[in-house]
Amino acid sequence: MSEEFAIIDLFAGPGGLGEGFSRAGRDPASRMKIRLSVEMDDYAIQTLRLRAFLRSFEDFPREYYEALNAGDPLPEWADLYPNQWKQAVSEVRQRVLGAEGVFEELACELDRARETYNGNTILIGGPPCQAYSLAGRSRNKGKADYVPEDDERHYLYREYVRILDRLRPAAFVMENVKGMLSSKVDGGSIFSKVLDDLENAGDGYRLLPLARPTPADGSRAAAQDFLIRAEDHGVPQARHRVIILGIRTDLAEGLVLNGPLVSPHPAQISVNDVIGDLLRLRSGLSSKDGFEAWQAALRDQATAIAASDEVPDEIRELALSLSTANDIPRLRCSHWKGEATSMPEHLRGWFADPLLEATLQHETRGHIPQDLGRYLYSAAFTRAFGSSPKLVEFPEFLQPQHRNRTSGDFADRFRTQAANRPATTVTSHISKDGHYFIHPDPYQCRSLTVREAARLQTFPDNYLFSGPRTKQYHQVGNAVPPFLAWQIAKAVRGLLG
Numbered sequence: 001m002s003e004e005f006a007i008i009d010l011f012a013g014p015g016g017l018g019e020g021f022s023r024a025g026r027d028p029a030s031r032m033k034i035r036l037s038v039e040m041d042d043y044a045i046q047t048l049r050l051r052a053f054l055r056s057f058e059d060f061p062r063e064y065y066e067a068l069n070a071g072d073p074l075p076e077w078a079d080l081y082p083n084q085w086k087q088a089v090s091e092v093r094q095r096v097l098g099a100e101g102v103f104e105e106l107a108c109e110l111d112r113a114r115e116t117y118n119g120n121t122i123l124i125g126g127p128p129c130q131a132y133s134l135a136g137r138s139r140n141k142g143k144a145d146y147v148p149e150d151d152e153r154h155y156l157y158r159e160y161v162r163i164l165d166r167l168r169p170a171a172f173v174m175e176n177v178k179g180m181l182s183s184k185v186d187g188g189s190i191f192s193k194v195l196d197d198l199e200n201a202g203d204g205y206r207l208l209p210l211a212r213p214t215p216a217d218g219s220r221a222a223a224q225d226f227l228i229r230a231e232d233h234g235v236p237q238a239r240h241r242v243i244i245l246g247i248r249t250d251l252a253e254g255l256v257l258n259g260p261l262v263s264p265h266p267a268q269i270s271v272n273d274v275i276g277d278l279l280r281l282r283s284g285l286s287s288k289d290g291f292e293a294w295q296a297a298l299r300d301q302a303t304a305i306a307a308s309d310e311v312p313d314e315i316r317e318l319a320l321s322l323s324t325a326n327d328i329p330r331l332r333c334s335h336w337k338g339e340a341t342s343m344p345e346h347l348r349g350w351f352a353d354p355l356l357e358a359t360l361q362h363e364t365r366g367h368i369p370q371d372l373g374r375y376l377y378s379a380a381f382t383r384a385f386g387s388s389p390k391l392v393e394f395p396e397f398l399q400p401q402h403r404n405r406t407s408g409d410f411a412d413r414f415r416t417q418a419a420n421r422p423a424t425t426v427t428s429h430i431s432k433d434g435h436y437f438i439h440p441d442p443y444q445c446r447s448l449t450v451r452e453a454a455r456l457q458t459f460p461d462n463y464l465f466s467g468p469r470t471k472q473y474h475q476v477g478n479a480v481p482p483f484l485a486w487q488i489a490k491a492v493r494g495l496l497g
Helices: 017-024 042-055 062-070 080-092 101-118 134-141 157-166 190-200 271-275 291-307 315-323 343-350 368-387 450-456 469-477 482-496
Strands: 004-010 030-037 092-094 121-125 170-179 207-208 225-228 240-248
Touching: 004 017, 004 101, 004 157, 017 042, 017 121, 030 042, 030 080, 030 101, 030 121, 030 482, 042 080, 042 469, 080 092, 080 240, 101 157, 101 315, 101 469, 121 157, 134 225, 157 190, 170 482, 190 207, 190 240, 207 343, 240 315, 240 482, 271 450, 291 368, 450 469
Parallel strands: 004 030, 004 121, 030 092, 121 170
Antiparallel strands: 170 240, 207 240, 225 240
16 A cells, blocks of 8 residues: 655635545545645635545545435534544634744644655645736736735745745645736746746755646746646636646656646536536526516516517527427526436546435526526527627627726626537636626526536535535635546656655
């Protein structure tokens, strides 16, 4: 049996990276176990603690399934399993990395992990990305007094490096947004500085790309080579992220690397492949909700679309059929499972839990009647023409009455996820509204549920997100897809022997 590696998870979010590494670590030939997770968000902490508690069992407790299958609240785990709950609370720490005194507190844990595991540790995590993301940089440009050099978020990665320097793990994995490649501070590339700092931390690291071949001459890979496209690796989502793998220099000597460390998947996975089995739901109305009221509002919108000369014939025909249809979904929430008839085998096994009889967190939002019309139009357009309409392609009577709607900044304001392709990137913005994440079925006329977003992010179906629904969406959007993390974990563990 191989030696076990301890995982330290920084900026852990709801645990996407940790879930993939933990799942890979259950293989007796490549054992890995999370020793410490650090996160600042209140609700993500609750999610992490629950998952850490569940992982402390060989099989999840029966009380977990009894509560989920019945739709009941979870029991008080501290009363039922005090030792396991205490261990989970100890493993998951709510701390603000970079705040005064936090590093000094964690340093003791880092030293203990390094000594207990004889240096067999792996550091994972993704420092917050707001300063690097294209959306964040666009917002910052609008601030008259914004100075990039004064934005501490540009330098949060240094806290990761500081812990890397202290822990000196066998390997590390750092994830961030694509915008990090082009972000500049002090007139220079922030990414070059990040690579320099990672390379020189601790006892030194060899930096390796995951999805591109490593340079044969031992030189550092080009910046773009650290970009990984999740949709190329069996994830049903076009999520492009910078992921840097570092192997400690003493362990990297003599490594022979042939081709990419994470192989491409033979076929891309579509939205319908992973959410098509979930039971159909109607959206709600933001006020005075009820099936009859929702149906009347939807039919009013469908009738207006069908009667408009501004609307393409293909969409008018679908709207007309919907305005008289009797088979539109009645429910807003489904606790029951459908059958994964078209789901690819590798993901069917990944999502499934034979003891789970329910669909978790599959409940729709409410929308105003005008948005029902926009969602219907967008979904019907996408079904007819294969791509979501730009705002200028909506008829005038469906245009939102925003002062800046003609600026071009909101061209994709209502975006349907095409059924036959990977989704666009699921981001934390899904917590604010569903306009960018419209369900492909026009008859459901709604945005994605938390469970559908979690499926696109490849969270297992038994993964429960804590907090109110808005916070659940936020956690899902902030995560690394666990199925991608699992592939990365296997590659890392394979290099470490």
